[in-house]
Amino acid sequence: MKTSIVGIGQTEFSKDSGRSELKLALEAILAAVADAGLEVDDIDGLVRYTWDHTTEAAIVNALGLDHLNYYGETEFGGVNCCGAVAQASAAIEAGLASCIVFYRTLNARSGVRYGRGERVLAEEDGWLVSRQPEPPGDIYSAPFGLLVPGQHHALYAQAYKGHYGLTDDRFTEMLGSVAVTQRAYANRNPRALLKDRTLDMDDYRAGRVITAPLRVYDYCLETDGAMALVIVSRERARGLSAKAVDVLSAGQYIFPGSVPMYLYAEKAYSLVPEAAGEELFGKAGLSPSDIDVAMLYDATSMMVPLALEDFGFIGRGEAQDFLTSGGNGPGGRLPVNTHGGLLSEGYFHGLNTIAEGVRQLRGESHNQVEAETAFVTLRGASSMILGRA
Amino acid sequence: MTVIRPSDEYLDQPFWKHLAAGTLHLNCCNDCGGAHHPPSPICPRCRSFDTGWKPASGRGTLKSFAVAEHPVHPMLADQVPYVITLVDLEEGVRMVSGIPKGTEAALEIGMALQCRVVRFDDRFALPYFLPVAGAGEK
């Protein structure tokens, strides 16, 4: 890719924003454009998730934009956080637009909650009824009570635990290391929803089981708010005052049974074939050992060991040793989710995951790492490598 | 457990009609003989549109399981805890299933399972998978 992220903007993370998703989106977009040192009228392209409740038309009308040359949608939600950047980059490289904003707005705590079955079920004649053609909550899984993404993650977790023959204790230590390490990062991050709440391994072990083997601290935070990123060509980025971060490689990778929930993917204990990483790293001319910091979309803590192994940062089955020895922590071999992650900072469907990669490469993280490169992925379905400009 | 069903328009489809009649059938290819799930208008192996239905052997292995302790809907409050399973069938397909409420089962990844169709009314039944007797012993 020959593009750069030149602006990041967001509202606060909250449990009840008290305003519409459209207003949140507009606040985030204005903040991102200001961060880039650009004018609102410079926007000539928009990218959004199909799951977003706002529309391109609503944004164009609300902002009174002169015109858009390009608008694109990527399927699902966070699955495509890096895919959306790839799409914006491709549009810019093809000359369809020159300044594209990728945004996500959601009242995911005070409004429609992804952790609740109500999103996919209707009540009829004393029954709960599914009409969903695809997971989560589709007609083939809902009758067994498999309704929300967090329950799918428990299935991956148990498959991994069984495949590697981990004891309950060892498995608990592995995932607890993710939750505890990321909470400590969040405690130093003033933006984080859980900045004031500490978590140690005893707290983690005592956490309520939501869907075994996952506890409450393994789950991301349902969050209200919005975030936006501004993407321009690398050439144009060099002429701006903004601190640009280059998109070295970005793409999507899906296969039968994978998206949206990897329910039918062959190996439930590994979600991505090696080819996904080879493709991504190959395009950037880098290898996993060249990466300085990683942002691994952690809808649950289980996504961290899976992504570390699936992309070759560590060997298969090595996540337990890597995580329990602090490999993901400050000074570790590969610091991971230094904002606190979706577990402890907040959950803007991947945009805050990308933003922390950008902040690291700008030198603006609250848990700063000496970093020239950052890796971002959602379960391999979309991934990206960012580089310091 | 279930208090959840597919809407009526789905229950008229062959997968659900076979279950309501008491047997698990799989969507299969009349050309190459492969089975696929969920049902699809085309065979994903040879891309033949000539697909049909055949009875499943009912034999499978446990790929994964999870125990829902937290009810994600108010109507599930008296259903938890319940067990969700992923089952790899002998025919090479993956299905979501579970353990019927009130049935005790010690689960272990890779263990042998056998299908048991449980009917809820004359239109709706579900394919549960239970450990084969003795399969847990080593």
Ligand SMILES: [Zn+2]
């Ligand atoms: Zn075929």
